Amino acid sequence: MEIALELSNISKSYPGTLALNKVSFKVKKGSIHGFLGPNGAGKSTCMKIISGLLVPTSGNVTIFGLPEVAQEKIGFLPENPPLYSAMKVKEYLKFVLDIRTLKGSHGFTVDEILHDCGLTQVADRAVGNLSKGYKQRVGIAQALIHNPEIIILDEPTVGLDPVALDEMRTFIKSLKHKHTVLLSTHLLHEVKLMCDEITIINKGHIVESGPIEDIQRKYTPRQIVNAQIKIWNDVWQKEMEMMFDLEVVKREFVNSIYTVECMSRTGKDTRDDISRYFIQKNAGLIGLSEKEQSLEDLFKVATSGDAR
């Protein structure tokens, strides 16, 4: 798959601080790439370097293979949307369109972007009087108006109410394929809902980068199988542990259902063995699944400092 954006050994230092240390990662064309990291990890610095707002101390950013920041190919929504409060929405977007297409590139028309971003009904209202959700939409509209190939969104869902949050997610998902999106967020379940790949940054270093499933697998090397059964016998525990080389790590009895968690000692997939065993024992198997490590857990482990 074609690479839209590639960072190679990007470092950024300020007097007494190394904000980014040899940061390298790639973003595939047409994908939504999550960019995760705790506060102060260097996400915003990195995004500003990609957008050309900051110059790196060393390293290269290549956009579609070109070794220079092509700002006309990038749309950026910073953490604080760059909005002129006194301007009307339509007027503001016209201004942005004018300054972003000054050299003759073609963007959307103001009416198209108003429609696409759901801003038609507030087109004649002053930006400063809009709700947080609408302001965020105007921020996205300014990032999209010149029809860039890469869109960088720095925490676009912060402070939105649940309805606006859902609308924003749907909108960001709709950008996939037509644009390449680099999305920074703190909401980890959001990453799971929207992103194909993620990059985790901590203290200016890239901790992980790649498909979410691969990273989850890496941080959960031993399989944990979660089974719900109606009948349980303590004798079965020893039997299972001996037969399938696993360990029963948890057993709960809630609402007349036993929940049993078995961790494989070898890394072998034990789901088939366990399901056959419970069926053979007539245990009333009502559910069996592989337990996934939550992204929150993964994030904590990956950014704990001893991840590597």
Added chain:
Amino acid sequence: MIFFKGIWIIAKRETKDTFLSPLIYIIAALFIVIVGWLFFNYIISSNEWNQSSLTNSVIVPTFGIMNFLLMFLTPLVTMRSFAEEKKLHTIELLFMSDLSDVQIILGKLFSGMLTMSFLLLLTVIFPIVLAASGYSNWSVVISGYTGLLFSLACYVSAGLFASSLTENQIIAALLGFSLLMGQMLLIISANATQNYIVAQMLQYMSLAFHYEVFARGAVKNYNIVYYFSFIGFFLHLTWISLRSRRW
């Protein structure tokens, strides 16, 4: 053409924004009341009402006081130019656009000049009042306004530089005052020093010395060179200040 179009887009937005704020109307009211009151006093206290006495006792001092007031009022207009853009992060929008830093700076200079020229426009009533009583020495009036426009360009460029250094508008205004007051003090130092060459150098570096020449209608080439050097120097400092945000 694209270059000038970019400057115009910035100047138009900035000027519109300025005139949507009540601050410019307060400044304009303050300016016109003070200048009007002094103009009235100069006329009343003028002994003779002939061409030369009106020039020396009404026109020249009125232009002098206008120049002095504009030196204080311009930083109040320019304080928001970059400071507010930085605070609202809209400066990032401009930096990511097709506009060059030079276009952004010149757009803001042009807007500052347009805004301050609005204040000058209000004072056109004074020469008109004099014309009604037979005054016709228009070369002095035109030279005075030209001098004021050059001075305004200097004040705006110094104000833009002050505004580019901070996110706080109050600090930007105070910095602007300090810069302009600092250069005004040069002429006092020039009067105080015993060394003739140092006195001449200090005098040449002061805006007031060059403005005086305009006010009296005796402009020399070096006055124009000085004004352009002053404007160019502060615009260059503003450019460096803006570039430094990317380092």
